[in-house]
Structure formats: C-alpha cells, structure tokens
Amino acid sequence: MPPSIHPVDLITALRQKHLTPAIVFLTSRRACDEAMESFDVADIVLPPARQEVIAAALDRVIANYPSVAEHPLIPTVRRIGVAAHHAGHLPSWKIAIEELMRQGCLDAVFATTTLAAGVDFPARTVVITQSSIRKARDFTDLTIGEVQQIAGRAGRRGKDQVGFAVITPSPYIDLGVLTKGLTGHPESIDSQFTITYPMVLNLLKAHPHEQIHAILAKSFAQFQLNQRAELLERKLDTLHVQMEPFGPRVCTDWITQWQTFDQARRQRPHRLQVKQQESPELTARFHFMTPGRVVGLTRGRGIVLRQYRSKGQRNPMISVLRPDGAVTECPAATVAEVFDRVFECDETSAFPWCSAASFDELHYQLTELPTRLPTLPIIVPKVSESLPDAIVQSLGDFPCPTCSSRPACQKDVAVASRLRQEQHRHTKSIQALRASLWHRFQERVEVLQTFGYLTPSAHLTDDGEWARLIRIDHSLLITELIRAEAFAGADPALLTGVMASIAHDDDRPGAFPRISTGLSSLLGQVRKLAESLSPYEDPPLLRADIAAVAERWIADPTLTWIGLCRLTTMAEGDIYRLLARTLEFLSQIHTLHATHPGLADSAAKAIALIRRGVLEELP
Template sequence: MKIRMPEMPPTTLLATLGLHNLLPAIVFLPTRRRCDEAASEAALARRGEPDARREARRDFMGSLVEQHPEIRHHRHWDTIIRGAVASHHAGHIPAWKLVIEKTMSAGLLDAIFATATVAAGVDFPARTVVVTVADRRSAHGWQSLTASELQQMTGRAGRRGKDRVGFIIAAPGPHQDPQRIAELLKAPPDDLESQFRATYTSLLNLLDAFGNFAQVRAIAEQSFVFRAALPEIHRLEKSRDDHEHRIQEKLRLASVDISSSTVRAIERLSSARARLLESAPQTRREARLRWLQKVVQPGRIAAVGRSGKRLAMVTSRSRDGVTAVREDGRTLSFALERIGRVFAPIYSTKPERIDEAFDEIHGRGHELALPEPRQRESRTDEDEAIKLINDLIDSLAMSANQIEKENVRELLWSLQIDAQAIEKAERQIERLRAEVWEPFERCARVLDHFGYLEFANERVTDRGRWLADLRVDRPLLIGEALQRGLFASLDATRAAAL
C-alpha cells in the first residue's frame, strides 16, 4: 500500500547524510523539474558553508570549457561551483551531463539529483544511493519501477577502491512505497530484452563496413534479439534432421537408389497439385464468377439482369461488386454475379463519350459480346498444369528404373509425411530468421528510394555515408530536411533549439 509522505527537504537530507558520513550521494527524484529545483535549493543553503574544493571545482570545470564551449554559460554553473551539487537528467545537453559525470568521478561533488530513467545510463558511483520513488514517469504516464530498474539505481552505491560497502536509503516522498521497494529488492531480475533495432544509420554503417546484405543479415542474426528465437530454431532443425534421417533409413532398407532430395521434390510437386485442385472451379457458377472477375473492368459495358436488355458502363469495381452508369446517366451499384453479358471494347468513361459507346453496343452488340467459358474450358489451364505435375512426379518416382515399380511408388508415397514435416520445418525456420532481417530490408528500400544506397548493387552512396554520420533522432527526416535546405534560414541559436 502506497503511503503518502512529504518529501524530505534536500538541505535536510544532505545534512543528515553528511552527519553520518554517507556523502557523496545520488538522490533519485520523480521528475526532471524536481531534480533542478532540489539542486538549486541545496546549493542555495550551502553557499555560505566553507568548502576547500570550491576552487578545485572551478578550475576543473574551467578546464572542460575548451573542449565543450557550450557549457560556459549554463544556468546551473553556479549551482555546482558554490553548492557542490548538480542535477542530471535527459533534459540537459550531452556535454553538460558529461561535465557532471566527470566532476562527480573526480570527487568534487557531494550529491547529484537524478531521475530514475537515467539510472541505466550513468556511470558515476557514489557512497550512497537515496531512493525517494517507487514509480517513474514515462511517455505513457506514471509506471511502477521494475526489479531491473531498481537494481540499476541501487547498483550505483559504493565506489570501487574507496568504499568497502555501499549504502541504499529509502527516503520519504510523494511517490514512495516502502513495501513495493522491499518486494522489488527481493524480486528476481526481469527478463533481458534486446534493444537492437533496425535503423537507417545502423544499416548504412553495417552495409558500408561489410559490403553486402548477406553479411549484414549474418550480423543481425548474431544479435541478442535473435537469440530469443534460437531455441525454437534448434527444435525445428532437430525435427527436420530426424525426419531426414528417417527417410534415408527407409530408402536404405528398401535398397532404393533415390536421394532424400528427390522425395522432397515429389512432396513439393504434390503440394502444388493439391493447391491447383483446391483453386480450380468445381461448379459452373464458380467458373462464371471467376470469368467475370477477370473480364469486368472500368470502361467495359455489361448487360445487367436476366434479360440482358439493361446496359451499364462499369466505372469501378471491387472484388464482388460493381459501380456503373446507365444509359440515362444514373449511377447504380450491384453484385458482380448479376451481370449477364460483357462486351469486349474498353471505352473512355468521360461523360461526353459514354453515349457513343452505348450506340456502338446497340448496333454491334452480337459481334462484340465476349464468349463465356464452359466449366470444362475454364479448367483447361489447371488440368494442363496438374498433368504436367503428375508427369514430373512419375518421372522422379521411376528415376531409379527399379523392377518392382509399384513397390517403389508405394514407398515414395509413404515417405511424404516425413517430407511434409521437413518442408514445414524449413518454412518455419526461414520465417523466424526473416523476422530479424525484414526490418532491415524495409529500411534498405526506403534508403534506396531517397538515394542513400543502391539496393540492387548493395552499395552505400556518398549521400548515404553522410547520413550515417548524423547523430540525431530521426536521421532520415533531418537528413532530408538538410538536403532540401529547409533549415538554411536559421541561425546557429535557432538551429540548436531544434
């Protein structure tokens, strides 16, 4: 149960920690704003206190200005110099956060006030970690800390080579929950989740370094995100190999000189034949509907209804429906199967040309009507394909020229269950591997469209190398904006504000 407790004033907190020799400390607070406020409050209260390290801080930070001139006039400069405290969160520019981390590591700060979200990204230990929150603020609102997040926060306690033990203090605060903190400290770590993502810049850098998509894919498959799929891939590979061994053993025992690849080829042909048989029209109605789906298209005139006397010009159609214009100019929509005859010419659908089209159909309709296929005719293509597949299966089955042909045929068909299992396992393995590569391929096609790489040649262009060096969020958006001169009118100050 969360207990509403007022926050301990930063000044009181630091004074208490100093009294018990528990400084320096990292104090985790709920929001960026509260971190800045706490640092300012603590610095204001400590301005008059003697501090032999004040000049050392001034000199140390001054030495960093040459490397990072943008920190010179930072509004928190005086807070650090006079108060030996600082705030650290994602709202600060990278150079300023680096200065804080270096100053803390140099032993020149007593406290840093930080948000829980930066716990995993900081690398400056302290003697003490103060936890004032059991929740963290995210893009989706307030969320409870996880065991791993609390572990990241508390793991900063204890300085290597200086402290034999680190201290963790749960301090009161409006977002504090001591019971929840106790539960999280005993909880097992959260499952690891890979943060490896397919991005435009990562793809450009990998392709430029390794030269082809095959190498990039191989690297992607070595990432931790792919490891989650490895147990399932290994299971499928074992199943595939077991079925392969079973086929080979049965062929060996039967003394049949046919390879397992031939058995799998027969299975693929059989599956193709089954799909053709399933898709072939079984009734006259199915055959006619398939024919209508093929021939009814915008610009053609069709006779509607049983009588076939009402004519309409098709203007658009969906899979099973048609929108058309009648001779009187009215628009109507109807099911595809209500069409009687369809006429061959494809006319312009412009209103001024429609009357001419109807006149021609009235005059020569009997010549221009498309012949409807009979059911037997509609299956000709499928039947020819099925016959070809049957011939191929027979030729593969008899390739060994065995005397007992019927026994060989029966054996080969008995092996199809194992062959089907092998083919299914192969498809599943490829699907799992493709899940890692497909995001990279989508990125590659986008980059190819904008000229940052050549997809067909698997080569990064000069523009692509320039884009790969952009260290910003949404590099493609920013890169295109820069290439098109959208920021050309901005001065340095306004450009930095972006």
C-alpha cells in the same frame, strides 16, 4: 506526515548517520531544482573549512570552464555542499559537479533517474525515491537492470568499505519493484537490430547483393532469431519422435486418407436420413392431392376429400371418397396415379370433410367418370444428389472400411493430426525466423530502388553514392531534400534551422523566439516532403520553434549564450544538446563536399558559426 521527506531533512539525516556523499535520484528535473531551492533558506551550512575546500575546487574547475562561474547554483554549492545534476544543465556544469564529487567535496547531488546511466560518478550512498521512470510520455516500472544500475553507484572502491542504497518513499512508490530490483537477477537483453537506409546503401557499396545475406546472418538479431528457431527445431524433433508410432501404415499418408474418409463417412448418414423421410416425388405429388382431385389407388379410383399428415409419424395422408360411397384413409404413398380432373368440393372441418350436398355430388361424379383419364404431369424437382452420390461412390474407393489398421487409425487420428498441425506451424515459423531479416532488407532495397538510389540490379546510382554518407536518423528525408534542391541558395542560418528541427526529437513545450519567414516557408516544404515519405520513414517532429532557436544563434553572431537562453524557456542543457546534435547533422552534410560543394560550404559556415561561446569552450 509529509508525502516525502524534505530535502533539508534528508541531507541532515544522511549527515547524521555519516552516509554522505550521496546521490539522490529524483523523478524530474523540476524536482531537482525545487530541492535545490529549498536549501536557500536552510541553515545546515557546512563548517568554514569545508566551504573553503569547495570554493577552491570550484575555482580550479572554473579556470577550465568559465561558464560555470555564472551558474546560479554556485552559492548553494559553496554554502551547503549540495548540487543538482541533470540534462537541463550545460555539460560544463555537469563536469564540474562530477569533478567535485570525485574529490569528495560535496555531500549530495540531486540527479534525475532518467540520466542514471550518464551519472558516471560514485558516492557512498544512493537515495532512491521512486519506482518508475518516464519513458516516452509514460511512466513504466524500473527494470531490475535499471535498479541495479542506479544502486550500483553506491560504494566507492577504495574510499568505502560498504555502499548504501537508501529507499525513501514518495507517493505512488511501489516498494516491491525496488526490492525485486535489488535482489533479482537482471533481465536478458534482446537485439534491437533494424535495417536502415544508410545501412543498405553502405552494405551494397562494399559487397555484392548476394553476399549481404551472409552478412545479415552475422548480426546478433539473427543469432537470437536462430536461437528461437533452434528451440522450435528441438520441439519439432520431439514432435517427430512423438509422431513415430503414427508413421506410415497401410497407406503412406494415412492421416489425410483417414481424414477424407472420415469426412465422407460423416456426410453419408445425413443423406440417408433424407431418403428415410420422404421422396421428393411424393412431396411433389402430395402437393396436388387437394380436395376434389381424382386419384388412382391400387384398387379403383377415388376423390380426395382432405389431405393431412398423420399425427405421429407426420406421414402424408389423404381421405378418399371411394366409388362405393365409403371414405377411406390412406397414405399418400399408396396413390398410384394423380389424374388431371378436379371437382368442386365444399370442404368442412368434420367427417365426411365436405358438405352433404357436395358429398352426393362428388359420389355421383365419381361413378360417372370415363374409364380413361389423363394423368397429371408432375415435375419432380431435382434434389442435388450428385455430391452425396460421388461420396457414396468414393466411399467405395476408400480402402479404410476393410483395412486391417482401421481401428488403430480411428483411435490415433486425433492425436496424430494435432501433432502434424503443430509440425506444420513450427516449420513455417522456423522459415519465417530464418528469413525475416533478409526480407526486411529486400523491402528497404525496393524502396531505395523506387527512389532511384539503387539500380534495378541493386547497385548504387550516382545519387546512392553520396546518399550513403548521410548516416543519421531521418536520412531518407535529408537526402530527398538535397535532391529536391530545397537548400539551393539557402544561407547557413536556414540550413541550420531545418537541420535542428529534423534533429530535435523532444516535444517538451515552451516559449521560443519568432521564426523568420524564409525558414518558415522552407519548413513548410520540408513538412510536405516528410509527410509524403511517411510510408517509408517516420517523420521527425519538425518543430518550427526549435528551428527558430538554432536559426537565431547562427543568424546573429553577436548573440551571447545568455542572450539566447533569455529568448526561450528551454533549459540551457537542452539548447546545448540541440545545437550539438545539429552540429552532428551539419557535419554529415559537410561530407558531401565532392558532389554538393555549395551545400557543403554552407554547412561548413554553419558549423563555424555554431561553435562559439559555450559550445567552443567544451572539450
């Protein structure tokens, strides 16, 4: 089975069920063109009577738009009554096809889904072949609104009792997206408000800076932000209600009070544990109780034979040789003094912990010791006790331990603090929602001030006065170019070339005519400037090949439309749109005639030169 129905079979099937006229939405222009090609060999020609009707209708359109007559699709349209309608065609062709559809002459039109909104003609049937649409290089699923927009073309008021939306599968179609689109409720729409440089300049021209806030507040964007803020406020209100049982108790801000108290309380047992283990003093002294050291015990003196930690409690212990020759085990804590006297001691690993000779020697030395011995000065390292102390002290300051509401506080604090955190968060987001537009406006104002379009008091400078008239995309780049006098002495062709490269935002590749050196170096300048402006404004594509197409059209007034189309692989419709958009940009430049007469003059010349051939013919 073929992956999708053949266009000829499709038309045959539709005719058989009397479902014509139909609009067939296809994925791409190429698919539309290929569908048209497949009719070249098809033998599903219309009866002569209908062919004549189409021919007559076409002739009427051609009388208004001569360029239609040369269109390569005309024979297919006449013979079979099908046509293609997409952005690659000239507007005159699209008008012709729309007119034929309105008169009901055609059986089917192949159109691209991308242009579904621009297809402003109904049919009895709409054929849908895909569930996704190409948006900015990626395929995304059709939204419910889009499916309904497409299906909505089916059924002509007054000419049809019923309209039909027919789905025919192609690879990678997702039937679920389409059925959901047909049966669903369209999506909500959201404001896409952005603050543009010309908007800032025009607002500040007409209104003082302090009134702008009120104007921005009138936008749909702010309306929707407010809706979200109100939603949060309602949540905030419920939070307030939930917080009520946790209102002021003995202390007004009991949550904070309890939290600090709790924190302090948590730190205290930690400190107590340290004390329980062993004092830093003992640790320091234990360090010096090495074998051979003379120590003073509660009763008499002795010489340390070994030190160890008790197995169970890990208490510091020592084995001591007493003057009577006995070896006793005692905790290091019982040592009263550590003397500054050490004897040689030959340690062994078993009782009596030193060699027999060493034992006798030590015993002898012990009995021979003078009555007074100097003690060892032991420096006890300071443990940072200040913090726990402070807490211990401040714990005394807390009323909590004795407070009557202590059990309630202890129970509620988890819930209450979470609620309070949420409250803070909501309050912050509400503030952000209410002020975000104004902040964005202020950002734009600052940029315009650094560039010198606005004075520090946010009034328009001389440059700002004219710059506000440029109300198109990439306005900052264009006004900066004018200020840098990039167009000084530039002829209309160069100006058109640059404007075309700024205006064109499609990255469809292709073959294009050669660019002149003058335009190429000028574009280099423009590119550099656009690069430096990129933190403030997204740079345009600035394609040199596109600039060359527009330049050719202006530079060579004898060039015909067909000639221009032969120079490039761009589709006719794309060239037309490029020139039309360039025309719009140029007419904006033309409005600067008061301040930049030379430039406006050049723009006027370019406008006059662009309007010829096909571009003049159109409505």
